[in-house]
Amino acid sequence: MTRLVAAERAAELLLRSRLDGAPLAELPQDLAPASLAEAYAVQDATLRQIGPAGGWKVAAKPDGEPRCAVLPASAFHASGVTLKVPPAGFEAEVETAFVFATGLPARTRPYQRDEVAAAIGSMHLAVELISSRFIDRKSIPPLSPIADLQGNAAVILGPAIAGWRDIDLAALALTMRLGDARIEWPLKNLGLPQTLEVLTWLANHALTRGGGLARGDVVITGARLGPAPLGDADSLSAECPQMGKVTANFSR
Incomplete structure (x- = not known):
């Protein structure tokens, strides 16, 4: 079996789990990605079936290059949306999102940070909802959750933030409420310069994944x-006082 065929079949299993709500114990050994490139190939195969793409998720890693996932346009929602909770439930993360006003298309030389910064049109407060297609994503080889679009189920975007380039992203006062429960704890957050470095990495990584970042792409970080x-x-x-509010409701 070629790796392309394996990627397509792995994507089919993950999509079936996404649709019927029955999580997988793990991918079959002959379909599980054996490298980061193979995990990204499964992502690309998934998007070929549920696309078009609408953006990306990317996060820095302290011990290596960032990890990312291309996300379908159907994953993105405006604040105030009502979403159905899958059988596996949701986990929620508060993030910052960037919307590209200018595309960064394929070219032979890498993009520089100032070019990426200039292409960004707006920053938004966002919530990512995670719902893994695996029973326990922490108990399986780490490349399989990456293949599963890093567990993404949805992204909820708040309004564009005025003066975002002057906000200290390393010192955001964030709170989240899940029903009546208030959640507030400090994380060591990246400042804007470090976030732009991650976005620059993504812009150049995307050149290898079908042509670069497109105008209108949303990237959560x-x-x-x-x-x-x-x-x-x-x-x-x-x-967040500097960034406004994001809300969502849920049905079961």
């Missing part, structure tokens, strides 16, 4: 608060 399990909560809100 890793948890700044969370993840926290939704549990039985039927509502969610995330707030």
